Amino acid sequence: MSQEQHHVVPPRLLEGAPPTPFTAARIRETVLELLENPSPPRIVQAGHPVLRQRAAPYDGQLSNEELGLLISLMRDVMHKAPGVGLAAPQLGIPLQLAVLEDEYDVDPDIAAVRDREPLEFFAVLNPSYTALDDSVSAFYEGCLSVDGLQAVVQRHRRIQLDYDQPSGSRVSAEYSGWQARIVQHETDHLRGILYLDKAELRSLSANAEYAEHWAEPGIEKAKHGLGFLLP
Template sequence: MPSEAPPTDFSVARIHETVLQMLGAGVLPPVVQAGHPVLRQAAALFDGQLNAEELGQLIHLMRSVMRRAPGVGLAAPQLGIPLQVAVLEDEFDVDPEAAAVRGREPLPFFAMLNPHVRPSGTASVAFYEGCLSVNGLQAAVARPENVEVDFTAPDGTRQQRSFSGWQARIVQHETDHLHGILYLDRAELRSLSNNAEYSARWAQPDIGRARQELGFLPG
């Protein structure tokens, strides 16, 4: 298991100032890359650091950055903001065979604050993952196949939702970002591939061939 990350050293005032500067810049910010300290700190719980309008603007900005990348999720720390806010959306057209094997169903856009994820059942499954904050690499990660998530919606209501398959993977990946965890912390490191090698060799619906030839997760 990844070690516990230290809490962010950003004050409430600094978080607020950072967000306002970003919102006022008039351009989409870059995605913070691995090696930046904000990705290795536990983000602050959202507790009114932003008013409703500012939060709405931040979520809109995060959605725009996610779609530009393109990606299926983005956490506030990936923009250099150590706050427990994440956006998720998976509306991509994917190969039907791969979608079936991976349990990948469309995920309409939503935002979550202060999520708490817990496994539902004992089943786990491993697939390759990438990350907008780890450019050029992918690796296989085993995660619970089904999860339940408690979170606060942007309107302040508490919600509980269940996710399975690829949706559960996205939710877990983004929640990890809020706790200073990168997917590489959970990855089978012998599976690590750059994007070109992954596309050429391991982009099958499942990881069976990669597992055999790279020698990880022996079955």
């Protein structure tokens, strides 16, 4: 920077993500291309425009069979990644659809600190969540669309999720702990939000550095070592 540059002007942020420009026909076309392709779909990465758009509400753009096939494909991709959730925009589809499942074996000490309980597979359409109280928790998170990085995110500890099931019925359910974290992470994807938007950036760590220095149940060591302030 030259000596004449005295002021730093922060970038202007958009007020909310822009809506997807995809029409219903283009969404269906994109889905059918994925379903007909014999190769596994690519999980798109940060910088892909679909990840920064508000996905279209699901209102029948697909037939019941097509929706079922898409959900099955998303579940397979999530398992192979591996991950505990996958949103349709992560496959380049700007549709309010996500799949969630957490059946991995986790060290009991880690599970206790993180309040992590198994989460059976389910798919959500048009989800939204609200906090049930003021309690929050902060832990490291990663994302299949931000490959190779992790960061600490503070999230609501207890939430209510409202969503449509693939059958068409509207459901409300309460989640807490790590389950609530997964729900918030995946629902945020459908609003054009990545976990980095809510992260404590001083905690940002490459996977290898996280594994070597900060891989423990909580974040106390990382807070002191990286110098960030969170509860």
